[in-house]
Amino acid sequence: MHLTREEEKLYAGEYGEALETCMNLLVSLGDIYGAEKLVDISSAQVSGVSYKTIGEKGLEFLKDLADQGLKASVPTTLNPAGMDLIRYDELKFPKDFAKKQLEIIDCFKRMEVEISCTCTPYLTGNVPMFGSHVAWAESSAVAYVNSVIGARTNREGGPSALAAAIIGKTPCYGYHLSENRLPTQVFEVDMELEDASSFYGILGRITGRIVKNGIPYFKFKNCESVKNDYLKALGAALAASGGVALYHVEGITPEAKKGLEINGLEKVVIGKDDFEKEYDSFKTSEKPDLICIGCPHCSLDEIKEVAEFVKSENAKFNADVWVCTSIHMKSIADRMGYTKIIEDAGGKVVGDTCMVVAPIEDMGYKNVATNSGKAATYLPGFCKSNVIYGTTYEILKKATE
CATH class of the missing domain: 3.40.1060 (Aconitase; Domain 2)
Incomplete structure (x- = not known):
């Protein structure tokens, strides 16, 4: 790879060991995939946030970076955490899990990563320009930003996206190049x-x-x-x-x-x-104990759709219903009255997390109804769940039966 003089200084450790570690990671990736250079990025989206997915070793890695004073150098948003960061007690998340999850969030906060905790950063302000280079790590966000917005990113891992956020650059290979798109x-x-x-x-x-x-x-x-x-x-x-x-x-x-x-x-x-x-393939006689909408996180229209179901059906839910979204969308749903309508019916508008990265298997949920093809793919392996699939109307109706 060709490095500029400033990049060579970072790579050689002239600005400290921590930045050298980040630069080494990026250069190593570039060497593996045949990148000729690094390219400046306009934003990053970092995954590896839930304690369920990164565990103790991941937490130690983040603590080490945060303790060395590293900070994001470009606007950087964060993937969903393993719980609602405000209502985790009310939603009965395990206390030990909550303690570890808050430590992870503190690490990112110290690195000046926006604690947005959403897989839909393009709905909450992280909207790159067409053709711009970014380093995003959440798979559905990567697909959206590449395809619908037309910015350019590879499918980064959590560590590489964080390193790119800190350095402000990423290796120029793969989907950063027109011929590969x-x-x-x-x-x-x-x-x-x-x-x-x-x-x-x-x-x-x-x-x-x-x-x-x-x-x-x-x-x-x-x-x-x-x-x-x-x-x-x-x-x-x-x-x-x-x-x-x-x-x-x-x-x-x-x-x-x-x-x-x-x-x-x-x-x-x-x-x-x-x-x-x-x-x-999803037909089952099982009744859901959790109905979960919002994988990826719900837009305001999708939250409104749930509220309109409640009103039109005069619904009262007799199973747990989570409408998962970002704190940004939830705040607007609160103001629009959608949250109150849903929660008066017995549902919950849940922020910061979703059914896939939350420890639902430890919370007593086994049969999960969803309208998400992504969740339907991941739930059996990640959460040991039986999947009940359908439209928003169909799965919400099951919660009223």
Whole structure:
């Protein structure tokens, strides 16, 4: 890799051992993947936040960096924690877990990382410009920022994203390069799109398994009803069932609108039978003990949808209902009255966390209903959960039966 004189000083440890460690990590990544140089980034999104996922060794690593006085040099947002940082007692999170989780949060705070604790930083102010370089680590956020916004990031790990946040640079390889952002496979959806995030989650699960870590190009019959929330759900499921960090949708996503060459690419047709087979895989007679919406975190529209269900059905929930979102979205939902409507019905608008990174398996939850293709993919392995899948309406209805 070619390093500037200033980068060489960092690499040689002239500015201290801690910065040298971060620089070494970035240069090592660049060497592995054949990067010619480092590139400046405009923002970072750091994962590795929940105590459930990083454990004691991860906490020790963060303490070491924070104790050395390292700080983020670019705007940096944080992935979901393992609990609601305000209401963890009320929601009955384990006390020992809560203590460790707060220590992790303190480390990031000392490093001047924004304690946003969300997987949807693009909904809370971290919105890069088209074509800008960033270092993001959460898989669904990576898919969204690459695909829907058109900024450029690789699928970073937690340590590499944190190192990039501190140095303000990342190795220039992979999705930072235009030639690596071209589609590898075409998926033609041969049916009308249903107006629900769960539909796009199913589409992401099906196509993610086929394309693996390639770049899918989608052709939909109707594009008019496609919302950002649906693209969020699609990218999250693609990243979970495959390793997708970038996708294109004809006529919708910015790079697809520029006119990408797809002649000669393998074409896969996805039809009604494929969707029915995928939905059938979730059929169960089990009743949910937790209904969880918000993986990725809910937008304000998605919170409103839950509140409108409560009003239209005059609902009272007889199972635990979590509507997971960021503290930013929750504060607006509070002001709009959505939170009160949901919580008067027995649900909870939960901030900072979600069902996947929270220790729900230690909290007595076994049968989890979700409208998220990403959560449906991760819950059995991460949380030892039985998954009940459906639209927002379908799973909320189960909580009233």
